[in-house]
Structures are given as C-alpha cells and as structure tokens.
Amino acid sequence: MTKCIIFDFDGTLSNSIQIFIKAYNKFAEAEGYNKVAFEELDDLKKMSIPERCRYLNFPIRNIPFAAPKLYRHVRDMKETLPLFPGIKQMLDDLHSQGIHISIISSNASDIIDNSLKSNGIDYVKDILSSKYIFSKDKLIKKFLKQYQYTPSDAFYVGDEQRDIDACKKTGLPFIWASWGYDDESLISGTDYKAATPDDIVHFAADA
Template structure:
C-alpha cells in the first residue's frame, strides 16, 4: 500500500521541454554541439540517452557539467515551467486523500520550488535533486531510509526509461507517464509496472493499490 507518491518533475509534472531545448541550443552553439531542430524532437524521443548524446555530438560524460549552464539559462529567462493539464488537480486530490508527496529530479531544487510556488502547490514533503541523471535509484533509497519506508510504501511516477530502471533497482513500483518525453517504444522496454496516458489515470491506479 503506497504512502508516498514520488514524482519526477520534468516531463511528468512540468512541461519544460521547450525551455530546456532553448537552453541547450544556446550552450550548443557556443560549445560546438549539434543544435536541436524541431524536426529532431520525434526521433530523439525514440532514442536512449546515450544515443541522443551521440546524435548531438555531445559527450555523455559532460552532462553533469552542462546542467548548471542550462539551469542558469532557465533562471535568467524568468519564464518558469507550466504544469501539464490535469497535474494540479491530480496533486490536490492525492493530498486531499492523505498521500504524502515527494519529487525526485535531475532539475535544480530552486527551479522546482519556484514552479511549485507559481502553481500554489506547497505540500510536497521532500524534493531530492541531483545533476547526475543516472542516480535516481540512490535518491529513492535515500527517501525510503529517511522516512523509514519499505519499498511497498512508495510509488514513483516518471516519463523516462531511466526513471523506470531506477525504480527497478530501488525495488519500488513505477507508473510510466505517457504524456512525457520518452516515446513508448523506449520507455516500455524497461517494463514499468503501470501505464498512465493522462494524469487523471494515476489516481485510480493509486486507489487500487491502496485497497489491495
């Protein structure tokens, strides 16, 4: 029975793709990587992260060093991230029903906090962040240890293959958010426990698990 519903942020709660591409392209033009065109978005969504890096002529090892540059661009833009349709209503319902909420993300904590404030969401118990994009399993375990939770006490919602893989490593169940960035042919290879094509499909999954 899940007590904590843990969300990825980018591509799951927030539609941050356009702004992140702007930030990446600004850096790519300066540092000599391949620029992302609109026509690249669909093929990129069907690639793994290493494949995307190869396609963009961007070394995978440079991701932790690129993250602060991208976050700086996001902060300076003052645009902020919009929630996907139905997300605010979902979060309000989960909170009303007594579930504890957390975020585990590769984004920066201050950017996430500002977005939550913009949407008048102030009820997340925990926001854990790391610029190391393949470390989510460690952050999940950190959350479980901090609140003395068993793996069955937590349920993760994320849109990427790496979210699903991290949950498998940490031993918790995961819902794949089908409205995010990773195409189904990429994400489903990692075998998520549940699939939600729209935010409104998450609550019935959570409710069913709570009575099972």
Template sequence: MPKYILFDFDGTLADSRIVFISAWNAFANKHQYRKIKPEELHALRRLSILERAKHLNFPILKTPLIISDFYRYYRKYAKEITLYPRINEVLEMFEREGHKMAILSSNSEDVIKEVLRRNQVKNISRIWSSNVIFGKDQLIRKFLKEHRLSSSEVIYVGDEQRDIIACKSAGIKVIWVSWGYDAKELVQDQKPDYFVDTPEELQEVILQQSSR
C-alpha cells in the same frame, strides 16, 4: 496503500521542453554541438539518452560539466515552465486521499520551487534534487532510509527510461506517463508496473493502489 508518491519533475509534472531545447541550443551554439530542431523532438523521444547524445555529437561523459549552465538557464527562464493540464487537480486529490508527495529530480530545487509556487502547488512535502543523471536509484534508497519506509510503501511516477531502471534497481513500483520526454517504444522493454496516458489514468492507478 502507498504512504508516499514520488514524482519526477521535468516531463512528468512540468512541461519544460521549450526551455530545455533553448538551453541546449544556447549551449550547442557556444561549444559547436548539434542543435535540436523543434520538429526533431518526436523522433528524439524514441532514442535513449546515450543515442541522443550521439545524435547531437555530444560526449555523454561531459554531462556533469554542463549541469551548472543548464541550472542557470532554467532559473532565468523558469517562468516558461508550466505544469501539464490537470496535474494540480490530481495532486490535490492525492492529498485528500491521505498520500504524502515528494519530488525527486535532476532539476534544481530553486527552479522546482519557483514553478510550484507560481502554480500554487502546496501539497509537495519534500523536494530532493540531484545533478546525477544516472543514479536516481541511490536517491530513492536515501529517501526510503531517511523516512524509514519499505519499498512497498512508495510508488514512483516518471516519464523516462532511466526512471524505470532506477525504480527496478531500488525495488519500488513505477508508473510511466506517456506525455513526457521518452516514447512508449523506448520504455516498454523496461516493463514499468503501469503505463498511463492521461492524468486521469494516473489518478485511477493510485486509487487502485490505495484500496489494497
């Protein structure tokens, strides 16, 4: 039984796509990169982060330079970020089953707290935020070490290819959810431990793990 369920935030618990597109387009307009059209989003889900950067004519090495701009935009429009349907009920069920829950995200802690507060989510024990896009495995290892947990005592829930890669590197199981930023065609070669298409399926997987 996993003691901790670790969640990604954007694309897993929260739907922040509208805010992301608006933030990117404001940034692109300022620095003359290619903007994202809403109708492009479906096709972009099939591309890796590096491929998306190339499509948008954005040098990926400049990512650390824009994080603070994105944080400011997300803070300003946090009210536009919503939880996906049924997420709150599923989190409440996990709490009743005795699971501790934490968030590991590249979004800022204050934005995450604001969204959770507005949606009356009170069962997340920790929020770990890092502005490193590629390196969530280090954050996972740090979490395990601080909480004195073995890799078998946690399970991660995420929506992106980089989540799966990080979990494989850190040696923990990962559940991939289909409603987020990456399409199944993009992530299936990474072979997450579980694919789920609905919060109800996520609930079933965790319950199965709890019975072992």
C-alpha cells in the same frame, strides 16, 4: 495502502521541453555542440540518451558538468516551467487524501519549487535533485530510508526508461507517464501505464 508517491518532474509533471530546448540551444552555441530544432523532437524522443548525445555531438560524460550551466540559462530566461494539463488537480487530489508527495528529479530543486509555487502548489516539501542522471536509485533509497517507507508503501511516477531502471534497483513499483519524453518504443519493464494524470489518482486509491 499508498503512503507516498515520488514523482519525476520534467516530462512527468512539467511540460518543460520548449523552455529547455531554448536554454539548451544557448548553451550549445556557447559550447560548440549541435543545436536542437523543434521539428526534431519526435525523432529525439525515440532515441536513447546515449543516441541523443551522439546525435548532438555531446559527450555523455559531460552531462554532470553541463547541467549547472544549462540551469543557469533556464533561470536567466525567467520563464516558469509549465505543468501538463491535469497535473495540478491530480496533485491536489493526492494531497487531500493525505498522501506524501515528493519529487526526485535531475532538474534543479529551486527551478522545480518555483514552478510548483507559481501554480499554487506549496505542499511538496521534499524536492531532491540528482546530479547524475543515471543515479536516481541512490536518492530513492535514501528517501525511503529517511521516512522508513517500504516499496509497498510507495511508488514512483516517471516518463523515461532510466527512471524505470532506477526503480528496479530499489524494488519500488513504477508508473510510466505516457505523455512524457521517452517514446513507448524505449519503455520496458514498467509496472503500470498512466494515460492521463487522473489514472495516477486511481492507482493510489486501488493500491
């Protein structure tokens, strides 16, 4: 029985790419990195994170230090990160079934919380922000221990290969949100594939 579902946010729940590109380009201009054109998105989705960093002339080691600056630009834009179509209904359905919904993301928790509440979602109490994009497994383990969940009690929903890699380290089943950031050519080792948000509701019911 599914007791808990942990979600990634950007690319999984939120279609935030347009806003983040605008914010990133302001950041890149100030810091001297290559900007991103919207027409480059399809090519970038097919690149791994190290490849994207090289393409943008952005040292991958700088990500933890750049993130707070990037989020500051997002906040300054005063735009609410939009949810993908069908996401609110999916979350409402899962919540009505008594499933514990949580979020573990690289995004800032206040930005996520603002997006959810702006969309009438006020029941997600656990929003955990991972400072290091390749270390979500540490937060996942901490969260599971806090609530005494086992991998058979929960699963994680995300859109990137790094999310899969984190789940492999924790033993947590993984559902790949196919509408997200990483192209399918980058995805390996997912347990399930969701073509629509409603698929996740079905997975939870059948688990």
